[in-house]
Amino acid sequence: MWVGNSLLFNWLDRILVPAQAPGQTSKPTGTVWLLHSGGFYYVEKTLLAGEPLPRPLHWFKWQAYTTWLSGAALLVVVYYLSDRAVMTDPGAFELSHAQANLAGIGAIIGGWALYESMQRVVAPRAPAVAATVWVTGLAAIAIALTQILSGRAAFLHVGAMLGTIMAGNVAMTIVPSQRELVSSVAEGRGADATVSARAKRVSIHNNYFVFPVIALMVISHYPVFYASPNNWLVLFLIGASGAGVRHAMNLRFTNRWWKPMLAGTIAAGAIALFTAIRLGSSAEPTLGGDSSVPVVFADVRHVIDRRCTACHSGQPSDLTFGAAPGGVTFDTPEQIVARASRIHERAVVTRTMPPANKTKMTDAERALLSRWISQGPPLRPRQ
Numbered sequence: 001m002w003v004g005n006s007l008l009f010n011w012l013d014r015i016l017v018p019a020q021a022p023g024q025t026s027k028p029t030g031t032v033w034l035l036h037s038g039g040f041y042y043v044e045k046t047l048l049a050g051e052p053l054p055r056p057l058h059w060f061k062w063q064a065y066t067t068w069l070s071g072a073a074l075l076v077v078v079y080y081l082s083d084r085a086v087m088t089d090p091g092a093f094e095l096s097h098a099q100a101n102l103a104g105i106g107a108i109i110g111g112w113a114l115y116e117s118m119q120r121v122v123a124p125r126a127p128a129v130a131a132t133v134w135v136t137g138l139a140a141i142a143i144a145l146t147q148i149l150s151g152r153a154a155f156l157h158v159g160a161m162l163g164t165i166m167a168g169n170v171a172m173t174i175v176p177s178q179r180e181l182v183s184s185v186a187e188g189r190g191a192d193a194t195v196s197a198r199a200k201r202v203s204i205h206n207n208y209f210v211f212p213v214i215a216l217m218v219i220s221h222y223p224v225f226y227a228s229p230n231n232w233l234v235l236f237l238i239g240a241s242g243a244g245v246r247h248a249m250n251l252r253f254t255n256r257w258w259k260p261m262l263a264g265t266i267a268a269g270a271i272a273l274f275t276a277i278r279l280g281s282s283a284e285p286t287l288g289g290d291s292s293v294p295v296v297f298a299d300v301r302h303v304i305d306r307r308c309t310a311c312h313s314g315q316p317s318d319l320t321f322g323a324a325p326g327g328v329t330f331d332t333p334e335q336i337v338a339r340a341s342r343i344h345e346r347a348v349v350t351r352t353m354p355p356a357n358k359t360k361m362t363d364a365e366r367a368l369l370s371r372w373i374s375q376g377p378p379l380r381p382r383q
């Protein structure tokens, strides 16, 4: 609802038909007719000079607060209170669960504090310096997270850091400036146009953060993005192309070439992401092993039993994720064979299973699975 409202009001602001003679601020500054569900809506924008404050007056702030609060609660439950499997990747960097949590929380608070201090202290005098410092600082934090946390946790924390900055902008700048606006109208002073200048600046930032944050929130379901050894580059490309797409959308009211620009931005982003992921996966170490020696299914099953069924079973022994994650179980040969291509994708290609290699699967075991698949996807379990 937060993002939906924000997109709707951005659109409204630009689409309003000017309806006012110069100097007549009490008249609507713009109007627009809308059609939605079963009726027509007439929207009027006004600065309410010298008029009483209308009641009830609906504010738009709880959409932002509940988004942040529910996201923060999920982060605590899913990442901080659960096992270390998802926060760290021992193959990349050794951290205890507590240290990893501290790094994650520190990144969120540190990134927000850097941004907020730049906005308050430096931006009023030197906006370009402030923007350079916070953009560089946030990028450095993001890259550092990809180096010390598991790819999935790093991406999620960068999204959480940007989301916290956005919610902070609403709570600490936009809503206070709206309060000032309301009280100046209530006192009959009329709205002070300068009051909203800072609010305007940070809402432009929120506007550009929206798409990268949404992408980072859902990307934990797509290991191909976060598991690439180039994931810091992938992260950067997601941020840049998300903001670029938003920019092309913002231009649509002022630039008649916005459609080709939007299409070009999407295409360039997709090609750059694809290339970055491809370059990353060709850098994967080859697993070795003689591919001509036929693999015995009993060996495959033994590997799966040792490394996977702790979680992927009707009766999992590792209860971190509750029931079998994703509904995937490997209790019978048929279940293993039916998932052969996904097993290959997760355990051999992206190496995102076991998560952060919790069950300490070896390269030789991955190589065995790889050979098993490359000898032709088995239709029935071979004995």
Ligand code: HEC
Pocket: 085, 304, 307, 308, 309, 310, 311, 312, 318, 320, 321, 325, 326, 328, 339, 342, 343, 346, 347, 353, 354, 355, 358, 359, 361
């Ligand atoms: C510590 C618990 C754990 C272990 C051990 C584990 N997994 Fe998973 N698995 C998960 C979780 C959590 C998910 C769901 C999240 C996700 O997809 O990343 C999942 C999802 C999956 C999926 C379904 C999603 C998809 O991409 O198709 C497959 C297949 C899978 N794992 C294969 C494996 C294989 C193969 C092994 C052993 C080499 C393994 N897992 C070991 C926790 C585990």
